[in-house]
Amino acid sequence: xxxQFGPYKAVAQIRMSLPSxxxxxxxxxxxxxxxxxxxxxxPIKEIATEAGVSEALVVKVAKKMGFNGFSELKAAILGYRxxxxxxxxxxxxxxxxxxxVASKVFRTSLQALEETLAILxxxxxxxxxxxxxxxxxxDIYGVGGSAQIGRDIAHKFLRIGRRFSLQDDxxxxxxxxxxxxxxxxxxxxxxxxxxxxVIEAAEVAKKAGATVIALSNYARSPLAExxxxxxxxxxxxxxxxxxxxxARVAQLNIFDVVFVQVARLHGDLAIERLxxxxxxxxxxxxxx
Numbered sequence: 001x002x003x004q005f006g007p008y009k010a011v012a013q014i015r016m017s018l019p020s021x022x023x024x025x026x027x028x029x030x031x032x033x034x035x036x037x038x039x040x041x042x043p044i045k046e047i048a049t050e051a052g053v054s055e056a057l058v059v060k061v062a063k064k065m066g067f068n069g070f071s072e073l074k075a076a077i078l079g080y081r082x083x084x085x086x087x088x089x090x091x092x093x094x095x096x097x098x099x100x101v102a103s104k105v106f107r108t109s110l111q112a113l114e115e116t117l118a119i120l121x122x123x124x125x126x127x128x129x130x131x132x133x134x135x136x137x138x139d140i141y142g143v144g145g146s147a148q149i150g151r152d153i154a155h156k157f158l159r160i161g162r163r164f165s166l167q168d169d170x171x172x173x174x175x176x177x178x179x180x181x182x183x184x185x186x187x188x189x190x191x192x193x194x195x196x197x198v199i200e201a202a203e204v205a206k207k208a209g210a211t212v213i214a215l216s217n218y219a220r221s222p223l224a225e226x227x228x229x230x231x232x233x234x235x236x237x238x239x240x241x242x243x244x245x246x247a248r249v250a251q252l253n254i255f256d257v258v259f260v261q262v263a264r265l266h267g268d269l270a271i272e273r274l275x276x277x278x279x280x281x282x283x284x285x286x287x288x
Contacts, residue, residue, distance in 0.1 A: 010067075010076030012119045012234040016219040017065040019193060025061050028053050032061075033077060040078060044070045105245070112235035112246035113253060119219075120254070124229050129261035131211050131229070132157075135185040138164040139205070141173045141198050142189035145244055149215070149251055150189050156259045160266060161273035173201035182209035189251075190214075191244050193221025202226050215254065217247045231258075 014033060018026055031051040032038075038047075047070070048055045062073040092104050132138060138157075140150035147168035154164040164187075167173045177186065188202040193216040202212050203226055214227035217235055224230045233250035263270040 009118050010073075011080045012115055013066045013076075014073075015234050015236070016119075016217075016232060019218050019221045021061065021064065024053060025057070025064070027051060028057065028061050029065070032058075032073065038074065038077060040074070042074065108236070108246045109249045112233065112250040116233045116235070116250040116254065119232065119234055120257075121231070124231055125254075125257055125261065127229050128213055128231060128258050129265060131185055131213070132162070132258065132262050133265050134183075135211075136183035137180065138162070138185045138187065139173075139176050139180065140164055140166045140187045140189065141168075141177075141201050142166075143168055143170075143195060143197055145248060146189040146191060146195070146198070149248060149255075150187065152252055153187065153255050153259075156255065157262070159274055159277045160259075160263050160270040161277070162262070167201075170197035170201070173197060174204055177201045177204035177208060177210070180205050180208045180210040184208075184210040186210050186212045188212055188214050188223060188227065189216070190221075190223050191217050191247055193218045193223040195223070199223050199226065215251055217251075231255075 014029060021029060028051040032047060035050060044055050044058050048058050058070055062070050067073040092101055140153060142150040150166045154166050157164050167176050186202060186205040188198050190198045199222055206212050206226055211228045212226060214223045214230045216223055217233050219230055219232040231254050233247045233254060235247035235250055
């Protein structure tokens with residue numbers, strides 16, 4: 001990615017490190033990202049006082065989030081605020097008119113797409129495509145909203161003749177995982193990266209020798225620790241809209257990229273199968 005994405009990457013780093021922070025550290029991270037009076041000359045003592053923590057903890061958290069120290073973290077946040085993406089998100093309020101709500105919802109998704117593009121791991125995307133291309137079986141694990149993302153992924157790949165099995169029940173996930181092997185792949189989907197049913201099944205699959213691909217909003221999470229490959233979105237959200245809605249859009253786009261790459265690697269066979277699957281449903285469309 002080009003340098004224009006630098007500030008986006010920095011704030012994404014903060015968001016994606018949240019699962020690894022303690023409650024106090026997470027509160028400090030919130031103060032750091034939301035403190036409106038933050039300036040280049042803001043001393044560390046001011047932030048520590050605002051968050052009710054020690055200056056040493058501010059430095060510790062900055063390093064835990066991948067920065068060299070408070071100064072680098074501060075510069076990253078200020079750089080982010082100067083970019084266009086920072087202005088896309090605003091919280092929905094009860095007094096908003098419907099047109100304002102619509103604008104905020106769309107702009108939140110645009111922000112998630114912009115910032116997810118900035119942090120995309122191209123090597124992980126390519127490795128995912130290569131792994132899926134060679135896989136004997138592909139199982140998708142997810143519950144709730146994550147299962148719906150899995151259903152969309154399965155639909156995408158069926159268009160080129162690749163059959164992926166979606167499991168959205170904890171017992172079925174474990175049964176499926178127990179009979180996988182080194183030639184098989186699991187796509188484990190969890191927005192938080194902490195969904196116990198998905199993590200447990202992913203652990204069983206990993207022990208059986210399968211490759212585990214994690215899709216999450218947090219690159220540092222219990223699910224990511226298990227995974228062979230991690231694909232991460234980054235989405236900001238508030239109490240009403242939440243992160244999930246915007247992250248869902250970004251995660252669908254991530255697998256659109258993977259799908260296109262697998263189709264490209266399949267070459268003429270993918271084109272042939274696309275034609276076959278499209279023709280198969282033509283009769284189900286009402287003719288004008």
